[in-house]
Amino acid sequence: MNKIDKELLEKIADLHSTPEGSYNIRKNGQSVGRKSNSDIEIITKKDKAGIDIIIRPGVKNKSVHIPVIITESGLTESVYNDFYVGENSDIVIVAGCGIHNPGKDKSEHDGIHSFHVGKNARVQYIERHYADGTDAEKVLSPTTEITLEDGAEMTLETAQLGGVTYAKRVTRAILKNDAKLIIHEKILTEFNQKAETHFNVELKGKNSSVQVISRSVAKNKSYQKFVSNVIGKNECFGHVECDAILLDRARVVSIPKIDAKCVDASLVHEAAIGKIAGDELIKLETLGLSQEDAEQVIIQGFLN
Amino acid sequence: MIELKNINYSAVDKNDIIKDLSIVFPEKKITVITGANGSGKSTLVKIIMGILKPSSGEVWMNGKDITNFSITDRARNGLTMAFQQPVSFKGITVKKLIEIANGKSLSVGQVCEYLSKVGLCAKDYVNRELSNKLSGGEMKRIELAVSLAKGGSVYLFDEPEAGIDLWSFDGLVGIFESLKDKTIIIVSHQQKILDIADNILLLGANGKYTFGTRDEIMSSIHRPRVCRALEDTHE
Numbered sequence: 001m002n003k004i005d006k007e008l009l010e011k012i013a014d015l016h017s018t019p020e021g022s023y024n025i026r027k028n029g030q031s032v033g034r035k036s037n038s039d040i041e042i043i044t045k046k047d048k049a050g051i052d053i054i055i056r057p058g059v060k061n062k063s064v065h066i067p068v069i070i071t072e073s074g075l076t077e078s079v080y081n082d083f084y085v086g087e088n089s090d091i092v093i094v095a096g097c098g099i100h101n102p103g104k105d106k107s108e109h110d111g112i113h114s115f116h117v118g119k120n121a122r123v124q125y126i127e128r129h130y131a132d133g134t135d136a137e138k139v140l141s142p143t144t145e146i147t148l149e150d151g152a153e154m155t156l157e158t159a160q161l162g163g164v165t166y167a168k169r170v171t172r173a174i175l176k177n178d179a180k181l182i183i184h185e186k187i188l189t190e191f192n193q194k195a196e197t198h199f200n201v202e203l204k205g206k207n208s209s210v211q212v213i214s215r216s217v218a219k220n221k222s223y224q225k226f227v228s229n230v231i232g233k234n235e236c237f238g239h240v241e242c243d244a245i246l247l248d249r250a251r252v253v254s255i256p257k258i259d260a261k262c263v264d265a266s267l268v269h270e271a272a273i274g275k276i277a278g279d280e281l282i283k284l285e286t287l288g289l290s291q292e293d294a295e296q297v298i299i300q301g302f303l304n
Numbered sequence: 305m306i307e308l309k310n311i312n313y314s315a316v317d318k319n320d321i322i323k324d325l326s327i328v329f330p331e332k333k334i335t336v337i338t339g340a341n342g343s344g345k346s347t348l349v350k351i352i353m354g355i356l357k358p359s360s361g362e363v364w365m366n367g368k369d370i371t372n373f374s375i376t377d378r379a380r381n382g383l384t385m386a387f388q389q390p391v392s393f394k395g396i397t398v399k400k401l402i403e404i405a406n407g408k409s410l411s412v413g414q415v416c417e418y419l420s421k422v423g424l425c426a427k428d429y430v431n432r433e434l435s436n437k438l439s440g441g442e443m444k445r446i447e448l449a450v451s452l453a454k455g456g457s458v459y460l461f462d463e464p465e466a467g468i469d470l471w472s473f474d475g476l477v478g479i480f481e482s483l484k485d486k487t488i489i490i491v492s493h494q495q496k497i498l499d500i501a502d503n504i505l506l507l508g509a510n511g512k513y514t515f516g517t518r519d520e521i522m523s524s525i526h527r528p529r530v531c532r533a534l535e536d537t538h539e
């Protein structure tokens with residue numbers, strides 16, 4: 001592990017040393033550290049790049065870290081990670097990818113994750129994306145497929161706070177009876193960066209619920225697109241909230257769709273895109289902040 | 305000290321809101337600005353703070369012409385304002401805003417001191433977000449606490465008593481009295497606040513105004529409640 005590796009791991013997974021619990025650290029296409037234990041087993045896939053992560057039923061208060069770092073220019077990979085979360089377990093999964101591109105060729109990591117979350121299990125999934133280095137392209141496009149069995153709960157926290165040239169996030173979820181999905185997404189784009197998010201959530205089970213909170217900031221000439229589709233097929237509850245702050249000449253497109261296929265479905269979508277509120281800037285200026293510092297404070301708070 | 309020289313202000317499609325106004329808000333004195341709704345009280349304090357630009361005229365502070373100063377520069381020079389309508393922020397906590405106002409990070413204890421001064425049970429508020437989940441009265445008190453944390457030599461309070469009915473007025477009056485060595489300008493309709501005024505600026509319709517000591521203004525009105533009598537100053 002060199003200095004760059006350590007910095008990337010800190011940025012994406014708050015890792016300052018070897019994580020507790022089980023882990024798999026992937027660097028430039030290879031596993032450079034792994035630990036399985038009797039609670040959480042990590043197995044290399046035979047047919048393609050990636051791993052299976054098997055969490056035994058009933059395992060509680062345990063964590064698994066599976067960060068990915070790329071420090072080479074010109075490396076493109078698709079990695080398949082399948083999570084099998086046992087019934088009644090309660091775990092934290094920290095994923096995330098950091099790219100340091102030192103050259104002129106594109107580096108790209110596409111993580112294709114599938115979650116099979118067993119009955120009454122609880123999962124907190126944290127995925128942070130970060131990139132730095134030269135002006136060369138740094139692409140991170142995750143696909144996440146989620147199935148929540150009866151009574152399962154999953155919280156998905158995704159953050160991309162700069163550096164990534166292009167990202168396309170696709171999240172598809174199917175919720176069964178009493179299942180609950182909470183998604184918090186934070187995205188900051190600047191310069192010519194582009195980021196797209198697509199959510200497709202199917203509320204199949206009775207009393208299933210989804211809550212999506214997306215907050216994004218688009219600076220300079222960057223572009224963001226937010227597409228969500230929540231389908232209610234039962235007595236269920238869905239709430240999608242998409243707030244974006246626009247600066248400079250950036251553009252944000254929000255395409256909400258809610259589709260109630262059952263008379264007992266209750267679905268709400270709220271979206272707001274706009275400049276930083278003038279009164280917020282003025283208030284901070286009356287406290288002695290310059291306009292630039294005031295903008296910074298507002299953006300940090302918003303993405304907090 | 306704030307001195308306004310020949311200030312004019314008219315909003316688009318409106319008659320003059322402020323017309324050739326020249327007055328001095330002296331140091332170590334409390335001046336209360338009063339007048340009917342829409343008479344231009346908030347407009348005037350916003351002109352002093354630099355939030356609105358007068359169509360003509362000059363603003364001086366402690367002997368310095370600040371007419372062309374930005375809001376930030378005025379704030380850094382010791383001008384402090386508590387808004388009539390406090391601003392809410394997504395994701396910014398009460399503690400964070402008080403720290404920004406104070407210009408440094410503070411301990412929870414220090415933040416609590418400012419909050420207790422405005423009658424808030426501090427611990428409950430420190431980590432609350434300044435969002436619309438707080439009530440109007442809570443926001444008003446926090447707004448006051450923030451201006452105290454900022455400090456300065458000239459304070460502008462725009463209707464500080466609004467929504468503060470539960471809290472004893474004495475507390476509020478106590479805050480103004482504790483700032484006695486500064487220049488205090490308060491927009492208010494409240495008798496109890498008019499009572500502590502050294503000077504009163506009474507704004508009327510179409511930019512008309514009367515300025516004088518409290519006794520002069522009160523006796524010229526001959527009525528206990530100034531706001532009722534305001535119509536008399538209209539033509």
Ligand SMILES: Nc1ncnc2c1ncn2[C@@H]1O[C@H](COP(=O)(O)OP(=O)(O)O)[C@@H](O)[C@H]1O
Nearest residue numbers: 315316318321340341342343344345346347348
């Ligand atoms: N942004 C604005 N554009 C046009 N008219 C305004 C604006 N702000 C205030 N006014 C008008 O200016 C007048 C003075 O407003 P204001 O200073 O807020 O009054 P007060 O604080 O005394 O109630 C009112 O008639 C109000 O409607």
Ligand SMILES: [Mg+2]
Nearest residue numbers: 345346347388
């Ligand atoms: Mg007003």
